Amino acid sequence: MDGTLVLIATPIGNPDDFSPRAAAMLAASDLVLCEDTRVTGRLLAALGLSKPCLSYHDHNEVRRIEPVLERLREGETIALVSDAGMPAVSDPGQRLVAAVAAQGFRVSVIPGPSASLAALAVSGLDTARFYFEGFLAPKGTDRETRIAYLKHFPDTFILYEAPHRLEKTLADLEAAGLGPRKLAICRELTKRYEEVLYLTVAEAISHYRDTAIRGEFVLVVEGESEYLRRSPEKRQADKVRQTEDARQFMRDRLAADENKSDVRREAAARFGLSRNEAYRITVELEADSDMLE
Known part of the structure; x- marks a missing residue:
């Protein structure tokens, strides 16, 4: 019987978040693939388990794939974990999953803690649609392009950031024009010193000028659509466009010799104009001799 690869989410800070089902699956596994054998060794020890562990990380994942496939052919159950959170999501694992699936072996998952989803849930920003960016490139063209x-992505987006790069990332976001965007800064989620700050990007820059930066960060940033809906500039632009649309509508109807009162009433209802606004547009159009002649 062919084996199974099982992806198991691990705690992102609080060990009590590890589910009984996840613990049972670790106990049933023949081998545990992990980013850091020391980190996973501590997790296994806390669970009272003794399992063979094999390192699986960015620097060795390619050469690990064939030995894992061979063990799956022998019918073993192999667990894949990361140091924290869901393996293969901003952590090693995607290549292995693709290779295992391509060979026809079963891939299963034990869901659990996720820093990105936890941060999104507490962000207060739009969760209907969102984008997970993860870590930006430290520098260079790729970082600038992303x-x-x-900047123009319409929906909420999520970044991971290390403490030593937080100020640079905030500064780069502001330089790109995202200073007024709402931002939830989530630090040390599920840990003793968990902190969530609700600021704009510009306010966050000011905040960290006088605040020590420690811990791992998740940044949840307001998307362009949500920002434009609440920005004064957007509301003003919408008002101008609405008035111009109403003006064109009334111009066409008056040119067709329709009753002025009826035109004003219909325009007010259709475009959300006040009676005074509709009357003013009528007067302006009547003064346009080119249109009336």
Whole structure:
């Protein structure tokens, strides 16, 4: 019987978040693939388990794939974990999953803690649609390109950031024009010193000028659509466009010799104009001799 690869989410800070089902699956596994054998060794020890562990990380994942496939052919159950959170999501695992699936072996998952989803849930920003960016490139064209893309991304987006790069990332976001965007800064989620700050990008820059930066961060940033809906500039632009649409509508109807009172009433209802606004547009159009002649 062919074996199974099982992806198991591990705690992102609080060990009590590890589910009984996840613990049972670790106990049933023949081998545990992990980013850092020391980290996973501590988790196994806390669960009272003794399991063979094999490192699986960015630097060795390619050469690990064939030995794992061979063990699956022998019918073993192999667990894949990361140091924290869901393996294969901003952590090693995607290549292995693809290779295992391509060979026709079963791939299963034990869901659990996720820093990105936890941060999104507490962000207070739109969760109907969102984008997970993960870590930006530390520097260079790729970083600039991604920030330029995110600036115009319509929906909420999520970044991971290390403490030593937080100020640079905030500064780069502001430089790209995202200073007024709402931002939830989530630090040390599920840990003793968990902190969630609700600021704008510009406010966050000011905040960290006088605040020590410690811990791991998840940044949840307001998307362009949500920002534009609440921005004064957007509301003003919408008002101008609405008035111009109403003006064109009334111009066409008056040119067709329709009753002015009826035109004003219909325009007010259709375009959300006040009676005074509709009357003013009528007067302006009547003064346009080119249109009336």
